[in-house]
Amino acid sequence: MIDEKILVWRFNRGSKDALKMLYEKYKDDLLGLAITLLRDRSLAEDVVHDVFVSFAGTTGSFRLSGTLKGYLSTCVANAARDRNRSRSRRDVGLEAAEAMDCDSGDPVEHAIDSEQSGRLMQLLGHLPYEQREVVVLHLHQEMRFKEIAEALGISINTVQSRYRYGLDKLRSIMNSMVTK
Amino acid sequence: MKPTKNIEEFVKLEKPHVTTGETMDKRTLNDSFAAMDQTIRAKKRSTAGIRSRAAKLAAAAVIIVAIGLLMVYRNPPLPQQPPRTVNVAKSPAEMLTAMSLNLAWRRGGIEAVDEQSEKAFKVLGSQPAEASIQKLLVELNGV
Numbered sequence: 001m002i003d004e005k006i007l008v009w010r011f012n013r014g015s016k017d018a019l020k021m022l023y024e025k026y027k028d029d030l031l032g033l034a035i036t037l038l039r040d041r042s043l044a045e046d047v048v049h050d051v052f053v054s055f056a057g058t059t060g061s062f063r064l065s066g067t068l069k070g071y072l073s074t075c076v077a078n079a080a081r082d083r084n085r086s087r088s089r090r091d092v093g094l095e096a097a098e099a100m101d102c103d104s105g106d107p108v109e110h111a112i113d114s115e116q117s118g119r120l121m122q123l124l125g126h127l128p129y130e131q132r133e134v135v136v137l138h139l140h141q142e143m144r145f146k147e148i149a150e151a152l153g154i155s156i157n158t159v160q161s162r163y164r165y166g167l168d169k170l171r172s173i174m175n176s177m178v179t180k
Numbered sequence: 181m182k183p184t185k186n187i188e189e190f191v192k193l194e195k196p197h198v199t200t201g202e203t204m205d206k207r208t209l210n211d212s213f214a215a216m217d218q219t220i221r222a223k224k225r226s227t228a229g230i231r232s233r234a235a236k237l238a239a240a241a242v243i244i245v246a247i248g249l250l251m252v253y254r255n256p257p258l259p260q261q262p263p264r265t266v267n268v269a270k271s272p273a274e275m276l277t278a279m280s281l282n283l284a285w286r287r288g289g290i291e292a293v294d295e296q297s298e299k300a301f302k303v304l305g306s307q308p309a310e311a312s313i314q315k316l317l318v319e320l321n322g323v
Contacts, residue, residue: 014220016213023209032198045200049208056212057219120194139191171187 008064019056026069027052029141030076036136037080039125047083051075066147073141074151077133084129126173131166134159293317 004025010018027048034044051072055062064071124132133152137143145163149156200208284296294313 014216016216019212019216020209023205023212027200027205027208028198031200031204032196035198036196041198045204048200049204049211052208053211053215057215059216059219060223120191120196124191135191139188140195167187170191174187174190 004068008062008068012060012062014059023052026072030072033073033136033141034076034080036121036124036140037077037133038083039121043083047076047079051079070143070147073137073143077137077151123170123173127166127169131162134162135166138163
């Protein structure tokens with residue numbers, strides 16, 4: 001936490017090393033969030049790229065309230081929502097989970113990761129975007145409901161109800177999968 | 181399937197672990213550095229602009245003050261003379277006394293003048309030893 005504040009302070013002083021370290025620290029996590037939300041790796045990469053470029057543009061005037069992870073996650077969620085709205089209404093489909101192919105080094109690790117995350121992606125793919133967003137921000141990004149409500153500009157009750165409906169739907173899908 | 185019992189744990193555990201590619205890293209960092217440089221340049225320009233504006237204002241203020249001082253030294257203001265007072269009448273106390281005595285004379289003759297003069301002396305708070313009705317009449321009539 002202190003390291004993060006020092007990095008942010010250095011970033012505000014125009015240190016490119018600090019920016020690079022911040023990027024290295026959060027890039028994978030943010031890309032995972034964007035992929036989970038958009039279910040499209042190439043779009044997700046664009047979102048993370050745009051978020052970092054716009055973050056870099058705030059050097060000298062960036063004021064951190066809360067955690068940087070929370071701030072960047074909010075930016076990614078907002079940018080992903082914009083992308084989700086603007087992209088054509090084509091059905092992303094369950095096979096979009098395959099789009100998570102990445103150029104990570106170890107093929108075995110990649111295969112395991114793909115299988116695990118593919119299962120979750122399949123499930124989350126059944127949720128409406130709003131519910132998926134809240135579930136992922138709370139469970140993956142460890143953001144509190146209050147933070148999510150502030151970030152998305154909605155009431156905390158709405159956040160909680162979306163979360164509850166999302167989990168109920170996931171549970172019913174999984175139950176139906178088990179009975180089959 | 182256990183995750184059905186604890187769906188939250190399942191979602192947490194199944195969090196996708198993805199890694200960014202080298203191409204993406206390079207593209208993002210290069211663009212971020214460019215954005216950072218652009219912001220820093222813009223801020224420097226704006227700071228320089230503010231400084232130059234402040235310098236212009238300071239120079240203008242110095243010129244105005246210098247002109248003011250020059251004008252003051254070239255045309256020094258005339259020394260102010262104390263206002264003259266012209267004595268056009270006697271003092272109010274005297275006037276009042278004379279007037280009241282005149283009125284008193286018209287009203288009730290010498291007794292009224294005497295009584296009035298006594299009152300006037302009381303009001304003025306001083307009673308000259310040589311003051312008398314004769315003297316007052318001389319002052320009143322000018323004879």
